[in-house]
Amino acid sequence: MSEPVLSVEDFSVDYLVDPVVHAVKNVTFSLARGEVLGLAGESGCGKSTLAYGMVRLLKPPAAVTSGRVVAGDVDWGSLGPEELRAARWDRISMVFQGAMNSLNPVITIREQLEDVYLTHRPRMSRRERRDRCGELLERVGVDRARLRSYPHELSGGMRQRVMIAMAMALEPAVMIMDEPTTALDVVVQRDILREISRLRDELGFAVLFITHDLPLLLEISDRIAVMKDGSIVELASASGLYTDPQHPYTQQLLAAFPSLTGSRGAFLRAAS
Ligand SMILES: Nc1ncnc2c1ncn2[C@@H]1O[C@H](COP(=O)(O)OP(=O)(O)OP(=O)(O)O)[C@@H](O)[C@H]1O
Numbered sequence: 001m002s003e004p005v006l007s008v009e010d011f012s013v014d015y016l017v018d019p020v021v022h023a024v025k026n027v028t029f030s031l032a033r034g035e036v037l038g039l040a041g042e043s044g045c046g047k048s049t050l051a052y053g054m055v056r057l058l059k060p061p062a063a064v065t066s067g068r069v070v071a072g073d074v075d076w077g078s079l080g081p082e083e084l085r086a087a088r089w090d091r092i093s094m095v096f097q098g099a100m101n102s103l104n105p106v107i108t109i110r111e112q113l114e115d116v117y118l119t120h121r122p123r124m125s126r127r128e129r130r131d132r133c134g135e136l137l138e139r140v141g142v143d144r145a146r147l148r149s150y151p152h153e154l155s156g157g158m159r160q161r162v163m164i165a166m167a168m169a170l171e172p173a174v175m176i177m178d179e180p181t182t183a184l185d186v187v188v189q190r191d192i193l194r195e196i197s198r199l200r201d202e203l204g205f206a207v208l209f210i211t212h213d214l215p216l217l218l219e220i221s222d223r224i225a226v227m228k229d230g231s232i233v234e235l236a237s238a239s240g241l242y243t244d245p246q247h248p249y250t251q252q253l254l255a256a257f258p259s260l261t262g263s264r265g266a267f268l269r270a271a272s
Pocket of ligand 1 (some may be wrong): 049
């Protein structure tokens with residue numbers, strides 16, 4: 001495998017409450033350039049804690065108790081608050097569940113997208129910034145005329161696409177997506193996921209895609225990590241995990257989706 005764009009080594013997070021919750025336990029994995037790694041597991045297994053922990057967005061009582069996260073040549077644990085702010089979006093960007101609700105209601109889509117460039121690329125000319133914002137929107141399937149809109153004038157699906165555009169604005173090597181389409185209806189979800197797959201092929205960023213929806217992960221991932229009680233119990237190629245699950249918990253998860261037992265492999269990305 002080529003040099004990973006992201007590696008997570010022996011990473012652990014506790015919630016320092018009484019009694020202490022060991023939410024993420026000694027997690028290790030890496031992401032190759034252009035890879036989609038799915039992270040599956042049921043509610044409460046620690047997926048979101050891992051995602052927020054990786055980009056150091058956790059607040060007390062959460063505490064990272066072991067390990068490190070290295071993106072490119074940067075150890076995230078060694079960055080100060082300012083450096084972290086700069087590295088987020090630029091090297092690793094995030095789209096979280098309900099992210100569409102974090103758009104500022106009183107400023108236009110154009111201003112929100114331009115803001116990313118104003119903050120992170122202050123030397124970019126006004127003209128280039130404007131062009132880029134239009135291109136970004138079109139990339140995620142939203143007409144550039146929408147730059148003039150306010151968030152409430154867009155549907156939930158469109159707003160989530162705007163968030164994905166924003167996450168791609170600085171062309172980060174890694175995007176972390178935590179249930180990015182869960183709040184949307186199934187057709188919109190599929191459209192957006194197809195778009196993410198296409199953009200990944202086109203731009204070559206790697207994606208850590210988190211969801212409890214295993215059939216969805218089988219469809220879009222190259223490899224899948226299965227998480228249970230804070231630990232990764234199995235990590236395999238999507239096809240390997242589907243055809244030859246090793247861990248009893250993975251077998252149980254697969255069995256919980258009767259639709260998967262139909263035409264074998266129909267869900268697999270590799271098979272499409
Ligand atoms: N602020 C907190 N204080 C104490 N425990 C917490 C806190 N936040 C989360 N936890 C616990 O940490 C564990 C992991 O939670 P986390 O939200 O990361 O799981 P998840 O797999 O992302 O679940 P979901 O899919 O429901 O978001 C759970 O046992 C949860 O109860």
